[in-house]
Amino acid sequence: MGRKFPLVSSCLGCPLKTGAIISGVYGIVIAIFTLIMILTNDIKIQTIIIDFLPKSVVTVIVIINLLMTILISSLLLAGVLTRKKTLMLPWIVLTIMLCIGLVISVIYTAIDFLIHKYYITSIAVLVIGLLFVCVYVFMWWVTYSYYEKIKEEDNRTPYTRTPYYG
Template sequence: MSTKPLKTFLGCASVRTGTLVAGFGGIVLAIIGIIVIFTTHVEFKTIVLDWLDEDIVRIIITINFCMAIFISILLIVGACMRKAFLMLPWVVLAIMLAVGLLVSVLYTAIQFYINEKVIEGTVWIVFGIISVIIYIYMWLVTYSYFNFIWEETKRGAYMKDPFRRHY
């Protein structure tokens, strides 16, 4: 990737801290998502498989949330142990989910506009774009730490600094 890696998280914390925040945030949001799925009466639909029964869609979404929890745990363990290969599933999945989130936000907003619900569509697109920007920033923070660990691993044991550095 040709972008310059980030040096800090929010300008004051290390990218390792930002990576841990992303991991714990993913776990918390997934648990909240599972609770919302089973406690509210919202109609869930998929864009591609719109013929599926609503209960099957709930199960699919729950399995996705469980996988997000597992991958976030791998991210946290990988960040603490400085193992890039444990962080890799989150880095790969997160960028795909960012694209999926953007498509979902645009699709839902367009559906609101088609159904002449302009206020709901506008609110959805504003908060949706903000959430996509936050998500991509968290991915950049995690990718920067992942890249730092990856480069350090490639250098070998004798080329590493003997003391921990600020990352």
């Protein structure tokens, strides 16, 4: 068998299950907060690649993404609480993709500020953005580790749990 991705055994001293629950709750809270901010303020949302779309279309796309985040984070919580791996998997897959997207977004935004000679803002975006990326990756790592722990426990047979001496 190939080498497995290294797993963590706890979430900053808490059990992995607690860390996975925190990840799900955090996703829901941040998505709801962002939805409220978008719906109550005139926030300019800019895309990196598809910059020709009207602001209203981009806003609708972001709102749909936030609603999907709430749904997938809720599935994660249900999966953690019921020990059902299949409910956890959408969050695990989506979150690692979002981590990659966040890194690209942070770097793009920092470079954009740098080009426009907002040097301090550029550095702040880069440092704070990468700190958020690190937290996000850690949350993913904890949740993925809990997923793998459940998977390992589910794959055990009664014979591997207790030795049989006949």
